[in-house]
Amino acid sequence: GAVVSQHPSWVICKSGTSVKIECRSLDFQATTMFWYRQFPKQSLMLMATSNEGSKATYEQGVEKDKFLINHASLTLSTLTVTSAHPEDSSFYICSARSQLSGFGELFFGEGSRLTVL
C-alpha cells in the first residue's frame, strides 16, 4: 500500500517553544492531508485538513494561530505547534488519501508523540 512517513516520532520540548512535525507521502501525491490528535485512551480527533497550495481548513475549536499548517508541495505537509504548553502533549498523526487503492483508502503516518514539559 501507499506509504506516509512522519517525523519526528518522539519529541520532548520545554513549555513556550515551538515544534514542527513533518508528514510526507513517499510514493504518491497527496493534494490533501489530514492532521489528527489523539489523547490517551481516546480516538482520533481531526484537527485540520491541509490543502496543497492553499490555506488549511481547521475544525471547530482548533486554534489556527497555534497549530500552523503548511502544505507547500504535493508530498509534504508540516504542522507547527507554536508556544507549546503541557496541555498540548498528545499523539499527533497525519494521514493522506491515495487513489492507488481505488476507493481512496486513508493511509496514516507513524505518529508523533509530543511531550511538553
Next chain:
Amino acid sequence: GQNIDQPTEMTATEGAIVQINCTYQTSGFNGLFWYQQHAGEAPTFLSYNVLDGLEEKGRFSSFLSRSKGYSYLLLKELQMKDSASYLCAVLPAGATNKLIFGTGTLLAVQP
C-alpha cells in the same frame, strides 16, 4: 451532527470469535472503514464497506447495513496479537472528504 458509537472495551479468549459493533449517524454516507491500532502506534487499515453485506478478508470480516446505520467487525480464531483498539470510521457525503472516527473499542485477548 456526526455520531459514531462503539463499545469502549471488550474481552475475548484466544481462539474464539469476537464481534465489535459500530452504529453511526452522519450527514450522508460514502463508506465505512475499520482500522486497527496498537498502543502507541498509528492505525492500520482493515476493511472498507460501501455496500450492504459482508466483506471477508482472512480472519477478519466486516458487515454493513446502511439502512440501520450499523456495521460490525468480526474477528475469528483470535490471537494474542489481536489485542488492540479497533476504530470504526465513516466517510460522510460532501466535498470535505474527511473521515470521522468513533471512540474505538479496546479489545483484550486473554489466553
